[in-house]
Amino acid sequence: MKSVSKISVLMYFDYREYLRDVLEAFRCSDKAFSMRALQESLGVCGSAFFARILDGARPLSLENAEILAASFKLNDLDSEYFKALVQFGNEKNVDRRETLLRKLISVRSHNKEYALKDSALGFFSKWYIPVLRDLLPLLPAGESFAKIGRMFTPGLKASQVETAIKYLKDNEFVSVDADGKFVVKDSLISTPPRVRSMVLRKYHLKNLEIDREVYDSFAADERSVSSVTCSLSLESFEKVRLEIHNFRERILAIAREEKNPSIVCHLGLQLLPRAKGGRK
Structure with missing residues (x-):
């Protein structure tokens, strides 16, 4: 079978998307290619083998992933990534999935292009990095790291501020203008939803921990905390989710229209079932 080196597996965080693109490339480049021949090389039966994998009806086993990696003539690095990608896609346990995501990012770091893209994920690695990005434009030029750290609740060490500012500058979340003041840049973190949700999970949990710590x-009069407990149908649950989304957008609109900001706030919104029972 021909090599698929032109399609880098390192581009993907979903093995099904990778397989779909590889199979399509085979169809376009090799008139003699057939799904049956590929399946025979894998030692699998059934004409719907790949169809069931691609539509999510069944997972690709690690054993078949190893055979596919050899059939695709992947090099050692790409083969390692592909097998980890399959494990990541099949894993249900959240903690093990996070470990596998770190492995994927570690393997991708061998490629400079992907290493630069993945470094942007660090924006949510510390609770204070998004806060710092919004705080920096409010400060005069030349403010010391120690003084900036004392503005936080809880406070930060000067070294934490220095490292975080370097990260924000290196990844183009902020820049420095001719007067030495920080300017926020509209950098986007473009990642697949599943990867983004994995990264945000720990960020949200850490913010809940910080909120409890600083309460x-x-x-x-410096805080606003409220909650409500109510019974909902699944349909109403989705309506509330939409209301939360719309409310969040209105808050962001208010922030965008602000002409004289002086504080950086964190607003957390959670909607979680506490009990299930009765009719759905």
Whole structure:
């Protein structure tokens, strides 16, 4: 079988998308290519083998992934990535999936192009990095790292601020203008939804932890905390989710229209089932 080196597996975080593109490339480049011949080389039966994998009806086993990697003539690095990609796609446990995601990113780091893309994921690696990005434009030029750290609740070390600012500059989330002031740049973090959700999971959990830690640090008029417990159908649950989304967009619109900001706030919105029962 021909090599598929022109289609880099390192581009993908979903093995089904990779297989779909590879099979399509084979069809376009090799008139003699047939799914039956490929399946025979894998030692699998059934004309719907790939169809069932691609539509999510069945997973690709690690054993078949190893055979495919050899059939596709993947080099050692790409083969390692492909097998980890299959494990990542099949894994149900959230913690093990996070470990596999770190492995994928580690393998991708051997390629400079992907290493640069993945470095942007670090934006959510620390709770204070998004806060710092919004804070920096509010500060005068030349503010010390130590002083900036004292503006946070809880406070940050000067070294944490210095490292975070370097990260924001290196990844073009902020820049410095001619007057030495920081300017926010509209950098986008473009990642597949599943990868983004994995990265955001720990970020959200850490923010919940920080909120609990600093709750008593603010007077009643410096915070707004409320909650509601209610019974919903699945249909109403989705309506509430939409309301939360629309509310979030309105908050962002208010922030965009702000002409004289002086504080950076974190607004957390959670909607979670606490009990299930009765009719759905």
